[in-house]
Amino acid sequence: MTLHTPKAVIVIFGATGDLANRKLYPSLYRLYRNGKLSENFAVIGVARRPLTNEDFRNNIKKSIADFNDEHINPDEFASHFHYNPFDVQDLTHYQKLNAFMDELDEKYDAGGNRLFYLAMAPNFFGTIAANLKSEGVTNNQGWTRLVIEKPFGHNYDTAQQLNDQIRHAFSEDQIYRIDHYLGKEMIQNIEIVRFANALFEPLWNNQYIANIQITSSETLGVEERGSYYDKSGALRDMVQNHILQMVSLLAMEPPAKLTPDDIRYEKIKVLRSLRPISEADVNNYFVRGQYDRGEIDGEPMNAYREGNGVDPESNTETFVAGKFMIDNFRWAGVPFYIRTGKRMAKKATEIVVQFKDLPINLYAGKGDTIDPNLLVIRVQPEDGITLHLNAKKGDYDTTSTPITMHYDKSAVENEYTPEAYETLLNDCLNGDSTNFVHSDEVALSWKYIDIISKAWTDKKAAFPNYTSGSNGPREADKLLENDGFYWWTIQ
Numbered sequence: 001m002t003l004h005t006p007k008a009v010i011v012i013f014g015a016t017g018d019l020a021n022r023k024l025y026p027s028l029y030r031l032y033r034n035g036k037l038s039e040n041f042a043v044i045g046v047a048r049r050p051l052t053n054e055d056f057r058n059n060i061k062k063s064i065a066d067f068n069d070e071h072i073n074p075d076e077f078a079s080h081f082h083y084n085p086f087d088v089q090d091l092t093h094y095q096k097l098n099a100f101m102d103e104l105d106e107k108y109d110a111g112g113n114r115l116f117y118l119a120m121a122p123n124f125f126g127t128i129a130a131n132l133k134s135e136g137v138t139n140n141q142g143w144t145r146l147v148i149e150k151p152f153g154h155n156y157d158t159a160q161q162l163n164d165q166i167r168h169a170f171s172e173d174q175i176y177r178i179d180h181y182l183g184k185e186m187i188q189n190i191e192i193v194r195f196a197n198a199l200f201e202p203l204w205n206n207q208y209i210a211n212i213q214i215t216s217s218e219t220l221g222v223e224e225r226g227s228y229y230d231k232s233g234a235l236r237d238m239v240q241n242h243i244l245q246m247v248s249l250l251a252m253e254p255p256a257k258l259t260p261d262d263i264r265y266e267k268i269k270v271l272r273s274l275r276p277i278s279e280a281d282v283n284n285y286f287v288r289g290q291y292d293r294g295e296i297d298g299e300p301m302n303a304y305r306e307g308n309g310v311d312p313e314s315n316t317e318t319f320v321a322g323k324f325m326i327d328n329f330r331w332a333g334v335p336f337y338i339r340t341g342k343r344m345a346k347k348a349t350e351i352v353v354q355f356k357d358l359p360i361n362l363y364a365g366k367g368d369t370i371d372p373n374l375l376v377i378r379v380q381p382e383d384g385i386t387l388h389l390n391a392k393k394g395d396y397d398t399t400s401t402p403i404t405m406h407y408d409k410s411a412v413e414n415e416y417t418p419e420a421y422e423t424l425l426n427d428c429l430n431g432d433s434t435n436f437v438h439s440d441e442v443a444l445s446w447k448y449i450d451i452i453s454k455a456w457t458d459k460k461a462a463f464p465n466y467t468s469g470s471n472g473p474r475e476a477d478k479l480l481e482n483d484g485f486y487w488w489t490i491q
């Protein structure tokens, strides 16, 4: 696809919030700095508090203060930003917004294109979408796009309701549902590693792969988000979206073409092939945990139930481990193990593809155990790929020893690797929806997750059951041990 420098008037609903300040403004700045955003753009920040343009621009400058680029004048960048105090319920505010967008469109020659970014709590999404439509804000000349943030609903039913509300005002191809994991460099690399290497694609199936493990662990607890998190939990917060997206990318068939529709079609097929589990079976496939007090880097940590906004008897899980089975020809019999949790030993996201053992070990007589080949995709904190092989030991005998081949980015490459939000904003501005989530993916993933959450809501767990700073509850290890496997250590 040929990319042109996009032109647009962008409205950020929730412009004074955490996401806007920490992620969106720095991402827009990097796009601007890297020439991906021309001078033909304006941003209107929308929120309740009564800021002036000057206050708002000062906030923008604070959010990009770390960049310190000599050749970019922060005032010049910030001059593209305009603040609009706003009440999302007040229709007259939408009418004024519409007129202001026209004015800025003319001033910046923005091509009549409009991007609405909803960086606010999801309960506002339906109202905002409906009001934008009823007040004619979406009747613009150029393209119109809507970006929404997760959570896309709380379960299947609420996700469908949310979708219906938004679809009333925007068509599916105008809606960009953000899953920031899809903007991460190494998650995007899964497709390239699989489909651009003759070495892997022929082996990428149940004949050669024993299991796939996905770990996304955090050292942080729920911090200031207790009241949101206590109603969500790790299953909804991480598994329904990020983890299932990673599973889909790892398991999908090669798409006919690299178009958004072809790729989504293949991902959706994976979600359709997930082996359904009954409520009675949930605990054979999934393990839940909640962190207790503990220590990380020598610092004492409190228990989840002691956090702000958390019910002192909370039954909410802060850890999930699980096994997905994909019942199709390619993956029959291959477990996809996943685990994610807060307050674990390390902050890391890693994918390990474990290949099957060879039929016989020719070196067993010489006392060597041959390790399985592993392909490790390191998503964060550092990106990289490691291939675990066996090779000759450096001695007189012909014996085998495990070796590794690493691909690590140089410091310079790392510096220029775009942040997830930067990549996704760039894609959206250029109309590329490949790395955004389709409503069918949302619906299918909720259908699967709802069964687990029902089983877990109906039956209280013996929480807390893992120490802060550990790798989660012991049951998560047993899940693999029962199948003759174990979790590979995170690097």
Ligand SMILES: NC(=O)C1=CN([C@@H]2O[C@H](COP(=O)(O)OP(=O)(O)OC[C@H]3O[C@@H](n4cnc5c(N)ncnc54)[C@H](OP(=O)(O)O)[C@@H]3O)[C@@H](O)[C@H]2O)C=CC1
Pocket: 013, 014, 015, 016, 017, 018, 019, 020, 046, 047, 048, 049, 086, 087, 088, 118, 119, 120, 121, 122, 149, 150, 151
């Ligand atoms: N923060 C993050 O890292 C992530 C956030 N998200 C999602 O992004 C969304 C925003 O999160 P976050 O930035 O953390 O939330 P914040 O609570 O920090 O910000 C909420 C924003 O909404 C504005 N707002 C609230 N009520 C109204 C109203 N009635 N009318 C107009 N504006 C209003 C607030 O401004 P004011 O008070 O001035 O009105 C503020 O700008 C949520 O859906 C969240 O789940 C998703 C992934 C990561």
Ligand SMILES: O=C1O[C@H](COP(=O)(O)O)[C@@H](O)[C@H](O)[C@H]1O
Pocket: 218, 237, 238, 349
């Ligand atoms: O969406 C979310 O993701 C973060 C973890 O993101 P990462 O990029 O740091 O891996 C998680 O902390 C948060 O609870 C969740 O809502």
